[in-house]
Amino acid sequence: MTIRIEDSSIPSPASRRLLLEHARTVAEQADRHAVTLESLLAVLRSSRVDDKAARTMTIDIAATALVEIRMTTDQQRGTMLEPVVGAFARLRNDLRPLERFGDLEVQFVEPPATGRALPGEVAHAARAIVRSAVLAFVDSGAARRVRIQWDCDGLNLLIGIRDDGAGDLSHHDDSLRPIAERVSALDGEFAVSSTPGWGSLLEVRLPLDPPNEPEPLEDVVALSHREREVLRLVVSGARNSEIGSQLDISNNTVKFHVSNLLQKAGARSRAELGALTR
Structure with missing residues (x-):
């Protein structure tokens, strides 16, 4: 997806x-x-x-x-x-x-x-x-x-x-x-x-051949169901507090998932994570 x-x-x-x-x-x-x-x-x-x-x-x-x-x-x-x-x-x-x-x-x-x-x-x-x-x-x-x-x-x-x-x-x-x-x-x-x-x-x-299109992040990185939900909201521009409210999880849990996403994707920021996802 x-x-x-x-x-x-x-x-x-x-x-x-x-x-x-x-x-x-x-x-x-x-x-x-x-x-x-x-x-x-x-x-x-x-x-x-x-x-x-x-x-x-x-x-x-x-x-x-x-x-x-x-x-x-x-x-x-x-x-x-x-x-x-x-x-x-x-x-x-x-x-x-x-x-x-x-x-x-x-x-x-x-x-x-x-x-x-x-x-x-x-x-x-x-x-x-x-x-x-x-x-x-x-x-x-x-x-x-x-x-x-x-x-x-x-x-x-x-x-x-x-x-x-x-x-x-x-x-x-x-x-x-x-x-x-x-x-x-x-x-x-x-x-x-x-x-x-x-x-x-x-x-x-x-x-003579076009370069291969990069695969979407979610196709090349193993993500849990919760990480996919957090990723979707991070890419939408939601803040940690908004993500926690929508998913009914604590702010610290959101930070934990975002940190894991950055590490798995090799991204240095939320913006870079969003670019890789797109």
């Missing part, structure tokens, strides 16, 4: 999931729009094409981006699988205009064709992570070459992004915050290593 306390001022888990999903979708669309705009600027600024060709190319980029937005909107994110090679190909298409017309040379190291298919949420996050990193390198103006590599060990998607810039990036850079947040949201790992004058390496590990 899991004890849940309803509070209208606290969003439900389902509401929080929807809000988080909405925030991720907005962030991803912002990244995609930024890449599209950078691509358009790269074409328009390029000295390699004349005005007529530049106009044709920018129309093509904008039309492709519009189709992609409509397709993404229609998809049910997280409910479908993408072959790792196909997901990587979509990333290349996202960055192709920057590769062709920008000052940044982008090198791609293809993932193994036999790699495990990626859950939709992981594939979307992986592309967003790489786009964010490339945009950070473009904004810095120091990098001239970026190497992007994906690999799959069966349990995780492994992403490596290396540039030849100033080599001064660290976890504390604001430009890398979106990457860290996306990785954290998927229970992954993110590492940054830099060598002054030689560039930086971003390494990301994204699990």
Whole structure:
């Protein structure tokens, strides 16, 4: 039995999931729009094409981006699988205009064709992570070459992004915050290593399977019937005197049961006990 306390001022888990999903979708669309705009600027600024060709190319980029937005909107994110090679190909298409017309040379190291298919949420996050990193390198103006590599060990998607810039990036850079947040949201790992004058390496590990949900406290800790009653009231916010009154036991007996509950749960406070119960 899991004890849940309803509070209208606290969003439900389902509401929080929807809000988080909405925030991720907005962030991803912002990244995609930024890449599209950078691509358009790269074409328009390029000295390699004349005005007529530049106009044709920018129309093509904008039309492709519009189709992609409509397709993404229609998809049910997280409910479908993408072959790792196909997901990587979509990333290349996202960055192709920057590769062709920008000052940044982008090198791609293809993932193994036999790699495990990626859950939709992981594939979307992986592309967003790489786009964010490339945009950070473009904004810095120091990098001239970026190497992007994906690999799959069966349990995780492994992403490596290396540039030849100033080599001064660290976890504390604001430009890398979106990457860290996306990785954290998927229970992954993110590492940054830099060598002054030689560039930086971003390494990301994204699990392909969601983390196991923790079991409710009452399913993993043996509790007596009385302890369950006390626990229910502790989680509801009742004071010891109120618990004693409702259960018709003394204040000292309530303290005894609460102390046992804290010890069994490994909790340091009543608030932590309540969190473990939920």
